[in-house]
Amino acid sequence: MRIGATIFNQNYSDWDRYEAEEKGRSVPARATRSDREIFREELGIARIADDCGFDSVWTIEHHFTPYTMVTNPLQYLTYIAAITRNVDLGTMVVVLPWHNPVRVAEDVNMLDAFLGPNRNIICGVGRGLGRREYAGLGIDQNEARGRFDESLQVLTRLLATGQCDFEGEFYKVHGLHLRPQLERDLSANLWCAGGTEQTVEIIARHGVKPLIIPTTSLDLALANLRRYAVLRRDAGHAPTHTKLALWTYVAESASEAQAGAQRYMVEYADSALRHYELLGTHLSGIKGYESYGAQAEFLRKDPSPFRQSFYKSHPWGTPQQTIARVTELANAFGTDEIMFIFKYGAMPMAEAEKSMRLFAKEVMPALKQLHPQPLAA
């Protein structure tokens, strides 16, 4: 199994100020902890990953809130490509409805040209959920599903063959040829996140491989994935591996690990609730997001178990405990690669680095020996 590290760039301690400002209250204009300081120090995660034998470095796409500061993962990874020598690079994810799919294909292709034949760009895509993000980018969230479906088709064709002829409602593409010309089929490294029933259906039908980012619940993600496996089989596609994101905290002692995991994973879960507004009432009213609406209704009754269950389900502990939990999850999800998040919430970089280096030394070698079977229906 391959092992990756994902860079998140959260400024967790800024949430209270951010939300107050959003509500129009009089608050300081700037975050207490500098965004740019966090942005720069987390580049260290890429350097550590490259030096310690990780297979890949990943990042994400979000906009406007303290949840992260990576607004364009392909731009970010192009910089990472230049400061590393060995690792593959991955997006988890490029949110398709926020981009022109032709430009996404071009950006992936250009990054592939920088990397050459021995390093890969793994292109994870998704549909996006954040209301503030859709609003800020000026895209009607009710169009998300249609834009996503069409973008995925345009992107897949361009990455597979460098050519596209497509006539859709949102995108019309004719006689297009990518430059620089492809040296290989880049769609073999196309993966897609799906948090809703609708998205799961779309990606299963198109035979796109699943990338799982369990920002809310591992149980829910596994249930979604089982449904995907059935739909994928019914569409005539062979079983596939998955790629899975997991939050982790590794320490020499179980108590130290628990203290770290409990503090920062709960902070992370809280940041997800706040960024996605998972407690809000808006989701049930948006076309294609009704399932999140139902989830929000449930969460609003009592969100604290959500934050706790996030920390309880992700792998943390001593190296041995971590290996055991990751092995269990890797087999359950049928993964060929796990992207670990080492720094989240308000965790200081020094603490993340300590956990990550211990992981690289004591956990990673055992995980690389795993060969989980693809998930069958």
Add this chain to the structure above:
Amino acid sequence: MPVDPQLRPILEEMLKLPRFETLSVEQARALATQYNAAGKLAPVPVASVVNRVIPGPGGDLPIRIYTPEGSGPFPLMMYFHGSGFVMCTLDTHDRGCRNYCNAVRCVVVSVDYRLAPEHKFPAGPEDCYAATKWAAAHADELDADAAHIVLAGDSAGGNMVAVTALMARDRGGPPLCGQLMIVPVTDYPKPGYPSYVENGQGYGLTAAGMRWYWGHYLNDEAEADNPYASPVRARDLRGLPPALIITAELDVLRDEGEYYGKLLAQAGVPVQVTRYAGVHHGFFGMQAVLDKSKQAMAEVSAWLKQRFAS
């Protein structure tokens, strides 16, 4: 048998296209590329597709390597695309190669052999033979098994298959375990093939079209007797690998394909010839819309699996 009902509307659309023999070479190539544009349909996913350039007899020879999911070594298919000796590219036949790669779980090496009229006979088959030799010698690198190589191609690519198999026999290898010819060109046009009259026009590829293609391919008509141009004219067909020949009832090339099958059988080569009724020259690539095409692909896949298991 009348035109297959599923084919009828497709054929009606196709007959609105200009006839290739009325076009310049540039126009014909543009039309073929546009008609078969790679980006029109959702791609068929395979584990990897890599473009490479290998040394060929005329300089750089581009190839495209398709690898299936799973762990190798996989059997190897050399694929020579249809062209009328003049047109088409790795891109126009990309989808078919992906289908073979998945259906039979083999590595497919598709060869961008040189085309006429810039490169006349025997540039094309010499490239196909060189690529086959190269692939056999680099099988490890391709994650392929050099003991299980099949040649495959459609139309003029079927001609490349027959000729490359002759060359491999005549020149001491590489050893081949099968030759798959889909609606192949096996002979220079000559009287005696009823399909040239019966299907000479109205079904896409025309008799006049075949003469136009051959005119670009050969340096002069005398070359038509060279078995590396017209494999049916080979004096000795013994020792060739087992063959599957697919023909189409409404194809100009039907009778020469079946005749080559008959000659191979007479020479003791295990051969299977199947004619698909009510369909035209280009039917095999229409698996998305024609049941006949799906049936043919099922037959071809079963034959390939059996050859690769030998």
